[in-house]
Amino acid sequence: MKKIEVLLSSYNGEAYIMEQLNSLISQTHEAWNIRLRDDGSSDRTLEVVEARQTEFSEHIVWEKGANIGVIPSFFELIRQADESADYFSFCDQDDVCLPRKMERAIQSLDTVDPGIPAMVFTSTQLADNDLNLLGLWPDKPLKSPSFYNALVQNIAVGATVTFNRAALQLIRRRMPHMSHVLMHDWWFYLCVSAFGEVLYDPEPSILYRQHGGNAVGGEVSKIAKLKKKWASFRKHRGTHKLVAQAREFHRLYAGELYDAEKLGQLEAFIEPRTTVMQRIRYLKHSKLYRQSKLENLLFRVLVLIGYI
Template identity: 25%
Template sequence: MKIGVIVAVYNGERFLLEQLESIANQSRKPDAIWIRDDGSTDQSKPLVQQFITDHSELCIHFIQGQNVGFKENFRLLLSEAYNKMDWIFLSDQDDRWDSDRILKMEKQIQKVDNMSAIASSFRFMNQKSEIYSIPLKQGWSNQNLIPRVISEFRLEPISVDELTFHNYFQGCAMAVHQSVAEEYLKINNPYLPHDWMLSLIAASKNELYFWNEPLFDYRIHADNTIGLPQSSRFEFFNRIKNMNTLYNRTIVIKQSKEVLETLEINYPELMTENRKQQLQFTKENLKLIEYKKIIPLIGQFSNPFYHQYKSKFGQIMDLIYCITH
């Protein structure tokens, strides 16, 4: 099995070397590494060049490109690697891999004949490279990204239906088979980020799996408040205030609508009657919230799709948004 790694870089000088070294220090070395700099204006380029010099034992391809954004950067990297490798690991520029990450993922890949994408769990890391924990929701897995219990060290299939509600995996948690990368490069994808689309492609064939073991440290920057606990009454009410915006009231269902529309465009055979009804619900819900239609919105409270997207508290917050705006 030939395994490649793609690393998307943009102004990453602060943490880039730590991540590259963690890839170089894998117990199972990658057969090739592709690094594409997306038009950085900092010292990322000389850092990569020095890394290549220091690791002549590795096959490293460095692409210096113009700025095209993270989604296109990963697409271009996949286009370089997909026809040369059997499996491709995706890497951000600021994380840190466990030294046996590739080895452990490869062992899981070899267990299942029909696997074409796999993601692992992770740990949170701050900008000082320190590991920290967040409060975990009861009944959730993978650092509150998967809304069901998956036992530790379990290899679990993930379905298309699950992905129509939520993106379970960051790209940096994933490895994909060349067939998934090839299909991604051909597919009509006007909406979704690369990681969600790659997961969807594999899940559409019942070939997406999750390995519940943390195998890398996922860095959260100081200006990134995802998952951070609210520790004071002021912060709690400030959080409620921030939730009372059109963006925050609609983003989850808007993204789900885009997933379902992507399925409709590319995999019409997967648009079951239930998924068609789900898509119709998302369209109606977004319009009701955008135009503050209070009575029809209350009428949706009994819709089972609403309960799958949002808790009763979330539904009440939708109502409060419509009333206060």
């Protein structure tokens, strides 16, 4: 039976982590273990985990680490992951995994040659703090997942992502500088889409709890979605973080990216554009895209005015 290692980073999660642990115990797939790194919690998170130690026995390995932040914490888990597992799954402390999450992920990834980096992600079932259902998020991608999308947009919700050993090895052999990574799940989407296969399963795999303290959260209404996307662009105004992440990818992987079209689009994206004419010329030849027409229009406007 294929084995999944769950990579769970916790931080002050005593209110929610018990429900998450219960959801892992209730999985229809039975061959799994948890690798938990606590990111310097000041509450009773680890006491809750310790209370379940006997029940989990060999299924859990955990450590209390320094508070380094969500992105470095997940990359530390990636460093520590046990390569004897077949698949690996990101997990957040405050969500609830639906019973067939592991089973369906394995079914998807088993369709890919194990030597090819591969990941699968799903939609989520949004829920409020008490797990009352709110709706599905995000919408099904209008366009296929690809490297040209991953350079400018992340569509893979991290807590739904499961990946194979080849993807783990791809990331581990060239670990990025954390300051250039927008989010661990986005980095996986970028790297795996460059060298392997990104799969999408429309069936939700988690209850994605919305409680105001999420590192990243979902939205149901179109107006809320647009406000969130605009706020994200404004947050990174003048910092060119999309380009910085792409440059970090180029630094690490350009020598291995033998697809000339992908390499050309990457290098065009990271090239400086100091004048309006340079930006117009770039947009004329760019194949990069976001998932909706409105988002694409916003992306092009932001390139023209020098945001990106």
